Structures are given as C-alpha cells and as structure tokens.
Amino acid sequence: MSPVAKALNIMQAQANVHMGWLVPTITLLTVKLDDLRLSNKFGQPLIDALRGGIKQRFGPMLDDPELIAAAILLPKFRTSWTSNEDMLKLGLNYIKTRLEQESVQLPGNNSSSSEEEDYFSVMKGNVPESARQLDGYLASTATTMDVLNRNHLHLQEAQLQQALLDVRGGVEFAERLLSCGSDTEILNTKGVTLRRLTSLAESSYKPHLAALAPDDSSSICFLPIEPAGEIEGYPLVGVINSRTLDVSRCTTEGEDLRWGSAGQKGHFTLTCRDSAGEQMARGGEHVLVNIVHKDKKNCTVQTTVVDNTDGTYSVSYKPEEPGLYSVWICVKAQHIKGSPFNLDVKRRFRHHAGTFHCCSFCSSGGAKEACCGCPGTMPGGFKGCGHGHQGHPGKPHWSCCGSTVEKSECLPQSVLAAVSPRSHLRTVEL
Template identity: 80%
Template structure:
C-alpha cells in the first residue's frame, strides 16, 4: 500500500514524523498542493505558531517565531478543525438550509409575481380596449345626438324663415299699395279704398309676426354646448362622462315645490325646493345656476332669516331656513338675478307650539290623592280648605281637563298666560304637577 513519507525516520530532524496512507489523506481532504512560505521560498508551512495563530515554516519558527510555541500542524489541526466543523454543523448548516428554503420561496414568489403581473397587464389591456371601445361608442352617440339637434333646430329655423318671408311679402305689398294709393290716387279713389286698406293694414299690424312661439332665436345656437365632466351613465358596462346640453334656462317657467314656502313655525326648520326649467317646461338636467333666496320679516325691520341653498346637480335646489320670530315674511327667490314666477312669496310663520306642563285629569282632588294644596288651572273651587277643583263644585268644567291651563282638549296647545288669567278667577298661574 503506497505511503507518503517526507524523510526517513533515521534522520534526527524527522524522527517524530508520522506516516499516513495517501488514500486516508485523500478521504480526509488533506492531500493537495503544499503551501509554501512567502518569506522563504521552497519552505512548506509545516508548523503552527499558537501565539501568532499563523502557520509558519521551519525557518520562520527558528527566526521570527523563535520564542513562540510552535508545533506541527497535524497536532493542532484536529482542534481547530473541530471548531470549524462545530460552527458549520451547529450554526451555519441550519442557516444554510434555512437560506436555501427562503431563497426557494423568493424564487417562487418571483415566478408568481411575474405570472400575476402578466395576468394583470392582460386585464389592463383588455380593460383599456373595452374602455376605448365604450368611449368611441359614446363619442359616436354624442355626434349622432348633435346631428339630430342640428336637424331639429334647422327645421325650426327654416319654418320660421318661410313664415317670416311670407309675412314680409304681405307687409311689403300692403305698405307699397298704401303708399302708392296715397301718392297717386285721387281723393275719390283713396276714400273708396280706405276701408279695405285700413282693415288690411290693421290686421297686419296686430299680427305681430311671431309665427312660431317655440322658434329658436338667431343666437340660440350658443345654448348647445358640450359638458365633458358631466356623468353620462354607462356604455357597454363602462362609466363614461360627457353630455351635450341644449336646454336654455327659462326663469319664467321655474317652479317652487313644498309647503315650507307658504307656512312655517317659530323655531322649527322649514324647507322647499326650486325646480329650474327650460323654455319647454322640462326640468333642467344639471345645476350650477346662480340662485338667491332671501326671507325678510314684513313688519319688523332688520329681521331676516338665514337660508341655506343646496345645489342637487339635477336642476333642483333645496332651500332650508329656521325662523326665530312669528309673523308674515317676504320670500324672494331669484335665478340669475331674476325673480321666478310668483316671487316675492308670502310666508306665514306661526308661534311656537306650547306643550302642556301639567296632567290631563278629572279633578285635582282625585288626581292628587286628596291633597288640599293641589291647585288646578281651571276655574273650579271646592270647600273644606281645598284649593283645587272637585267634581260637581263651582267652576268645574264637567269633563277631564289639563291641570296647567284648564283646557278640556287632550291633544291641544297649552293656553297662553293671558288666556289663563282671563279664565281663572283666582288670577294665579302657578300650578302643581299632579
């Protein structure tokens, strides 16, 4: 069996060397190219300086490390190798496995990320194609609607033009005839034709020539406009924006809805709505108008009610207010600095509802359990030192009534002090809760 021996044991310097099999060295990974000293070329690093913790050659051990403890490398390799093996096996090997596992997860996540990004990109492209198709369809729909509006208004304008031209011919012919009659006709001719001429001229003057009430004014084309930010519903399942507005606000056709415009209560909120309409009486489909609402007391100066106007963005405006004083009020509702039909309106604000502070009972004697000090808001009295009312005694209403004011109606407003003082002969307002 081949063996490796550096020198013979017969040499004194190598007497302590050990002989090992080449296969054993290869199995343990210790057979390789020898490492030589950088200071002494040709000298192999066979010793280990424990003080400097460095491998050295024989020359270094005899010179630079003379007083240091140097021993053969094979004597200390097991100790230092065990430290390395222990660190590798107990700490680094588990960490290596853990890092490999994490790396595998990272690589898997990268693959999943790539797949998900590609799928999302496909979804985005499909959405963009669908959205572009919806926008294109919406664009074509808007253009068709615009063409329809053009045809409608062109027909109205053509009808107006024809009627005006006919009227113009009638007026022009009648005026020319009348002027020629006056300039060229004799007195007898003028007097003979005056009746027909006057009737014709009067008829033309009264006609006024507004042949089509719904006709479009020459500059009304400016009312057609494109609103790019207005919601336009959905097209093929995609929300789109952009509408064509062709309606013109007609203040004279705006209306008010809600009871809060006519009646109100002191200290209670009131509400009504303004509906803006076009010249055809149709509700406007958008907001943005300049709406001003003012509520002022008609009898008290410097008594105005704060109002809040909310634009509902659909042609309607919600108005809310809270009057603090009863009485008649004047309500001004203006759109674009013009009063709507009926403005200013009359608002009647009633006094605050007075709730009862007592109990609805048959008499103070029964409801108080016979207490002599219990009094009542009615005019009834009873003998025996009792201050309140009793059944069958003088002034008793003869039916259940409120202890605070004497009213015989259960669901009613509490009588004011002035009325109570006029009814009660005792002249007091103090009542006892029964």
C-alpha cells in the first residue's frame, strides 16, 4: 500500500500543494494500483475496494476541465502525467477559452521532496505532442501581456504630459495677465482666469498608485546592508530577496488598537507578511497610520511609526479626547485587512488619592488636623469626621472624596465643590 500512503502524504502536505496536484496524483495512483494488482494476487480484493472508493470519490473530478487545466498549467506536470489525449484536450480547450478572456499567471515552485520525485518519476519522458501547443499558447500570452503593459505605461506618460501642459498653460496666462495686463483687462478676465485655474486644480490627472508601482509575485529586491556571509574572512553585504509583500496578509497585534484612554499613550505592532503568510525579514515599507475622531473630523491624533527593520513596525499614539476613532493603516498606499479599525477611547480613570477608612479620627490616630472628604465634623477643634458625629456617612469611605464604594472612581473637585456639607453625597455610590 505504499502508493496510497505516498499519495496521502502529498495531498495532505502543508505547503507546495494546491488544486493542480489533485488530478495527476489520483491518476498516477490509479495506474500504480493497477500495476500492483497484477503482481499481488492475495491483495486483489483490497486493491479493488480501494479503486472503487477512489472512483466514487474522485471520479467526477477527473473529468473536470478546470482541474485538468490547473494540472497542465503547473510546470511540474504540464501534460506528462497522462497519455489520455481526450483528457488533455479537455484541459487545453479550457485554457484556450480562458486565455482569450484574461491573462493567466503560472504558479511556479521547483522545490519538491524526494518522496514527491519518487512518486511522479513515471512522468519523465512522457511528453506528448500537445505540450508544444501549450507552450505556444503560454508564450503568446506572455508576449501579449508585455505589449499591454507597455501600452499602459505609454498611456500614463501621455496623460501626465497633457496634465502638465494644461497646468503650465493656465499658470503662464495668469502670470502674463498680472504682469502685462492693464487694470481693466485684469478686472474683465478675472472670472475666466479663476474658473480655469479652479478647473485645473479639481480635474488634474491623478494616476492610480497601484498602476504606477505594480507589485506582483515576480518582483525581487536588493537589500544592500543585509549580511551575505564571508569570503576568506572578509564580510560581504547585499542579498537579493524575492519575497514580496502581500498587503492583504499584514497583521496587527495589541489591545491598544481597539481600546485607549484619553491622555495616555497607546501602542500596537504592525507585522508585514508575504504571500505565504510569513513575516518579512526586512523593513523599508511605506507605512501610513491615521487616527481621526468619528464625530469631530478636525480632531486628529498624531501617530509615530518606528521601523524595526525586521518586518514589524511599532505604532504609538496619544489621544487627548475620549470618543470613537477610526484608525487607518495603509502599507504601500493600500489598506491592510480590517482597516479602518474602530478605536474606543475612554476618559482617564481618576484614582483615589486618600485612604479608605472608617473615620479620620481613627485613621490618623486622633490628629486634629486630619481632614476628610465627607461632610462629617467633630467638636473640639477636629477638622475631620468621627463615629456617631454629625455628617458621618455611617460606613467606611474614602478620605479624598467621601465615596462609600471602595472600588470606585474618585469624585472630581468640581462635584465636591458643588455639594454643600449638609447634603453631601452620602447616598451616592459609584
């Protein structure tokens, strides 16, 4: 049962496996089981049961043109995994139809384990004539895409040049009018001139950022300060990195992205990741973080972004007003997944500065100068409260504000000043 075990390991792998692997793996598994059935008489019932289960589970998928096309488009397989011309023709026809509608990007991954090489070794040398036809279509598509990209860049260049000429012409006319025109001419043409300049400012060409800076899986970059080993004891720097940032896979970490306190600094971390979800090993990305109050559009929060040069970025902010905020996080002029986020900023918690006591007389050891926030008084020159005396709350309370709830927020001085000693907040519990 070695072919079954190998096929299961291939299909259940965590990486380098996707839709295009299904049909070749099942097709070759069926071939291997047929060969095994001829050489193993005692295992024939088991092999027949396996073949029946595979046919019932995967039979319709082996005739699916999309799955067959996915296998053909993989450089590892192309058309060498089967000799069934009808099946290959089904997949090629599907590819032809799709190529006429949109461009096809070939996923390439040349890395494979020894077990995979052993399992698919039967494909080597089995290259039918239809492979040449496939190569022709793929080469034609690549050439077409290159032409489209060049045309798109030429169009952008022409639009930018036209926008520059329009702005330059409008500004030069306004300058000549102001420097050479008479007062009457300036007054008569001011409306036309202002409308022209306003129109240029509002309708100026703004190219799409993604079109000017494409970021596909084929891009590479050079890291000039990364260590690259040593040669005869001399250190080298500079490496070529082919890992590409995938903005949709960037993640954030930290509760301060969701909750904050007015007047206190908040911190969270942005982690840039590639298309495989792995953390980028370098920094240098253009990260923009904006925090704006949802109700007060003019209330913005200044943010600080620190590049840690390891693919992570530390973000800090300090809101001054409570309320709901929107947090915009953009990398390379694109929102990350989940942006804009909601930030709920609460007002600062007022901690008690006094003592939670039964009365000031007991807590101070009988000191006459000891004061208390409650309205209690004592005769004999005492400034604080005492048990059984006038104004005492009748229960333990805070000496700073008089609140009778131990786990509470300290009452502000404005509230204390507004309450007379005769009607203190004895019955108010926060």
